Amino acid sequence: MNFTPTPGQKVLLLWGASVGEDILVDTVNTLREKVGQQGSVAVENIERLLVSCHAVSSFDVVLCGLPSPGAVTHPTEVLSEIARLLRPGGKLVLREPVTTEDINSEHKIRSSAKLASALKLSGFVDIGEPHEFPLPASQLSELKKELEIEEGTVSLMEVCARKPNFEVGSTIKLNFAKKGRSKSDENTSKIWTLSADDTLDEDVELIDSDQLLDEEDLKKPDPESLKASCDGAKKRKACKNCTCGLAEKLEQEKEPIPQSNTSACGNCYLGDAFRCASCPYLGMPAFKPGEKIVLNDRQLKADV
Structure with missing residues (x-):
């Protein structure tokens, strides 16, 4: 094991169902010798961890799958529960069988990268590099049989990780109060501040603002260049508050609506007897409503 508990620490040992009783007892006795009388060692079956009544941040160290060669896997919910039980900065050491080849998702075994x-x-x-825990060929064969894996390479890896130095869900208040201005800040502000009593250095040449503009900048622009451009494909449209003259120009370009001769009384088709003095059909023969009027040659000739 790459990590050894120190005296006074509280240790949680998680074991699988396939671990023998004698191996489990020897492991617990070894851990108790390491932590001493001031420390403690708790034992829990990993399948019962989610329903256990351990308090939050109860342990300094959690050891999983150490009594080998048990085929102990660690689902996501188990790892999250271990993180809850560890104190901030606590250590996790686990052993889990992994494979270097892709196996169907129905198997619980995974690669070291996915772990x-x-x-x-x-x-x-602070997840460390996985280290292979050596096992005899007979135990590796039993491990594959227990995991129901017929093909692929399986090895037992040991990984160390650490819980962050803060509790899950903890908060901290951010102080956004303005800090007092330092002396350097005050000196900096004085550099960019001039009062009426300040005198300018006579050796400093000031730029004449009139020299910043040349003759081209002072020329009055052509009114035609200020009008809205039109590429011919789109209809020109003046702005709501047009000041360039486009609105007046478009108003002039509008085609006059042809005025048709309409009757005011509606009796023009009956003949001159029913027409008024300003009737446009005066002198024309009677016609039916909607009929096209055709004048003969005599009516088209002017009277001499």
């Missing part, structure tokens, strides 16, 4: 990713998503930091 590190699961630890990050559960809130752990």
Whole structure:
């Protein structure tokens, strides 16, 4: 094991169902010797961890799958629960069988890279490099049989991680109060401030603002250049408050609406007897409403 508990620490040991009783007892006795009388060692089956009644931030160290060669896997919900039980800055050491080949999703086993990713998503930091825990060929064969894996390479990896130095859900108040101005800030503001009593250095040449403009800048622009441009494909339209003269120009370009001769009384088709003195049909023969009027040659000739 790359990490050894120190005296006075509280340790939680998680074990799987396939671990023998004698191996589990030896592991617990070894841990108790490490932590001493001031420390403590708690034992919990990993399958019962989610329904256990351990308080938040109860342990300094959590050890998972150390009694080998148990095929202990750590789902995301288990890793999140371990993060809840660890104190800020607490250590996690776990052993989990991993594979270097892609296996169907129905198997719980994963690669070492996916194991590190699961630890990050559960809130752990300072995730160390996985170290292979050596096992005899017979134990590796039993491990693959327990995981129901017939093909692929399986190895037992040990990974260390740490909980951040703050509790999950903790908050901190940000102070946005303005700090007092330092002496350097006051000196800086004085550099850019001039009062009426300040005198200018006579050696400093001031730029004449009239020299910033040349003759081209002073020329009055052509009114035609200020009018709205038109590419011919789009209809020109003057602004609401047009001042360039486009609105007047468009008003002049409007085509006059042809005025048709209309009857005021509606009896023009009956003949001159029913027409008024200003009737446009005066002198024309009677016609039916809507009929096209055709004049003969005599009516088209002027009277001599």
